[in-house]
Each structure stands twice: as C-alpha cells, then as structure tokens.
Amino acid sequence: MFGKGRHRGLAETIGVALISRYNTPPMDERDFFDENESLKPANLSCLFCHQSETYEIRWLVRTKKKALRGQTDERDRARFAKARSYMLRRDDFVQCKNPRCRKRFEISGVQSVVFL
Numbered sequence: 001m002f003g004k005g006r007h008r009g010l011a012e013t014i015g016v017a018l019i020s021r022y023n024t025p026p027m028d029e030r031d032f033f034d035e036n037e038s039l040k041p042a043n044l045s046c047l048f049c050h051q052s053e054t055y056e057i058r059w060l061v062r063t064k065k066k067a068l069r070g071q072t073d074e075r076d077r078a079r080f081a082k083a084r085s086y087m088l089r090r091d092d093f094v095q096c097k098n099p100r101c102r103k104r105f106e107i108s109g110v111q112s113v114v115f116l
C-alpha cells in the first residue's frame, strides 16, 4: 500500500515530467479570468443585537474569458475548458448598522465561493 505522502511524491514527479515535456510553463489560472470587484447586497442579522439589515458585501468576480490569449498548449486549453466563472467573498466582517450597537460581526450564512 502507498501512504498518502508517497502518492503526493509520485504526482509531483509526474507533474515535473509533464512540465518539462512542454516548452512553456503552465498558464496561471488568472489568465483564464477577467477580475472585477463588485458589491452585492445581502440580508444579514447582527450576532449581538439580532437586527436584520441589508449590507453591501465586496466580492471578487472572476469571469471566464471568451478565449485564451497568448501561448497556449493542450493542457492549458483543457484546463480552460473546465474553468467556470466564480466569485470570492472579500469581506468576512461587517459593521452593524444599528446605531446603538455598531459592533463588527462575522458574516455567516453566505458562501465564500459562488460559481456563476
């Protein structure tokens, strides 16, 4: 039986072999997407005073490009074909809007990664 560590070692060896087979380094995932910051409203209730309010939460939106540019190889194209647009939540905390509370509370009940 292979241990977990051994498996990883094997995968790395294969990875190195694949990279050296191609002349270009693998494309960064960032090359697949256009990035934009976006604000989206979410209804949250404060953990301290339990008041529900709408808060604007910051997201990083990664929209898949229509086509890959620059030097690509079959590996990049296969990864690009599988890539999907998604959003990453940037804010972990919001400040309560209740003037008598104003505490910072952690955002819960909102996913941190959303596929589009």
Ligand SMILES: [Zn+2]
Pocket (backbone or CB within 6 Å): 046, 047, 048, 049, 050, 051, 096, 097, 098, 101, 102, 103
């Ligand atoms: Zn509050």
